[in-house]
Amino acid sequence: MPAETDARVVVAGAALAPVSRTPSPRDLVRFAHAANDYAPLHYDQDYARERGFSRVIVHGFLKATMMSRVVTEWFGETGWLAELRTEYRRPDLVGEELTAHGTIREANEHETTIDLWVESTSGERTATGFAVWRWNHTKGTQET
Amino acid sequence: MDVHLVTDAVRRELRLGEVCARFRYAVTANDVERFALATGDRSGPWATPEDYVSGRLPAGAPAPPGYYLALDPYERGDLEVEEYLTRIPYRPTGGGNAYNHVRYARPIRVGDDITVEVSYTDAYEKDGRSGRLLFRVRQNVYLDARGAIVAESECCHIRSYDLSEEVADAR
Numbered sequence: 001m002p003a004e005t006d007a008r009v010v011v012a013g014a015a016l017a018p019v020s021r022t023p024s025p026r027d028l029v030r031f032a033h034a035a036n037d038y039a040p041l042h043y044d045q046d047y048a049r050e051r052g053f054s055r056v057i058v059h060g061f062l063k064a065t066m067m068s069r070v071v072t073e074w075f076g077e078t079g080w081l082a083e084l085r086t087e088y089r090r091p092d093l094v095g096e097e098l099t100a101h102g103t104i105r106e107a108n109e110h111e112t113t114i115d116l117w118v119e120s121t122s123g124e125r126t127a128t129g130f131a132v133w134r135w136n137h138t139k140g141t142q143e144t
Numbered sequence: 145m146d147v148h149l150v151t152d153a154v155r156r157e158l159r160l161g162e163v164c165a166r167f168r169y170a171v172t173a174n175d176v177e178r179f180a181l182a183t184g185d186r187s188g189p190w191a192t193p194e195d196y197v198s199g200r201l202p203a204g205a206p207a208p209p210g211y212y213l214a215l216d217p218y219e220r221g222d223l224e225v226e227e228y229l230t231r232i233p234y235r236p237t238g239g240g241n242a243y244n245h246v247r248y249a250r251p252i253r254v255g256d257d258i259t260v261e262v263s264y265t266d267a268y269e270k271d272g273r274s275g276r277l278l279f280r281v282r283q284n285v286y287l288d289a290r291g292a293i294v295a296e297s298e299c300c301h302i303r304s305y306d307l308s309e310e311v312a313d314a315r
Contacts, residue, residue, distance in 0.1 A: 021184055034175075034182035035213055036220040041240075051238060060241045061219070065183040065210035072209065073187045081209040085245040129243075131209075 010112050016074040016102035019066050023058050025094055031062050053093065060088040063127040066100035067116040071131045074102070082111065083132035090126040097121050110135065147307050149232055149278045150267045157228045158264040158280070164225050167217045171256040173201040179211055206251035212295050213244065215252070216284060217262055229303065233310050237274050239303035246297040257289040265298070274304040
């Protein structure tokens with residue numbers, strides 16, 4: 001666990017370790033099964049072409065999980081993720097590398113807010129959002 | 145002529161502000177492990193040593209934060225209150241999610257018996273590059289077996305239409 005996960009040393013502007021993955025068609029089918037999301041745009045090549053895409057597109061929710069991983073992999077078991085917002089800016093085609101990033105927006109002894117985004121290889125932010133991490137030691141707000 | 149996708153009939157059908165459906169889902173070790181594996185999430189308390197679904201995650205283990213999406217009745221295809229979409233007489237040109245926002249009172253856990261109450265809170269339209277955009281905003285309230293709130297989420301879905309092309313069945 002990084003030393004920076006200690007609430008006392010988390011500072012605004014600090015960058016968290018990014019999370020990257022290049023979703024394959026198999027990954028999308030696996031995610032569809034796990035998330036119970038069988039929208040054809042994510043597995044049916046013909047349907048995707050009819051909708052104007054050259055290939056099937058990555059689930060927006062898969063990008064949301066990459067964003068949450070940036071937070072949970074950094075902060076470990078020091079608390080829990082109490083809030084997560086994801087705004088979907090642009091679809092991503094299967095087989096393209098995506099990287100989720102996070103920076104600390106603000107921090108106090110109770111919770112930390114992290115700005116999050118997913119970037120394509122062209123540098124475009126295709127999803128943006130934020131998360132709120134609540135520290136376990138916070139009196140009265142520890143999850144049960 | 146001014147064309148509107150969101151009519152009084154649509155608003156009535158969505159029962160804006162009212163709970164329009166309830167679904168009950170069990171949270172099993174298999175489900176949570178499958179979600180963690182599919183998302184590549186191997187570092188949290190939801191991770192197991194195996195790289196396959198073993199069903200050995202103990203009761204009470206938290207699910208990854210994104211797991212609420214797997215219990216969204218709309219995305220699962222369990223919610224059938226959008227029949228009105230089939231009566232919109234224009235060609236749909238696309239659609240997708242605009243945003244999701246979840247606030248947890250506590251993590252969802254293996255062994256939870258979750259009831260999801262769905263309500264539509266808003267429906268509106270705007271003109272965009274791909275035609276007229278129809279926005280529907282949904283709220284899900286996730287309750288545990290005791291009726292306590294576990295999480296609340298807001299999701300906005302967009303569907304776009306080409307208003308220059310009328311169709312008999314928009315499905």
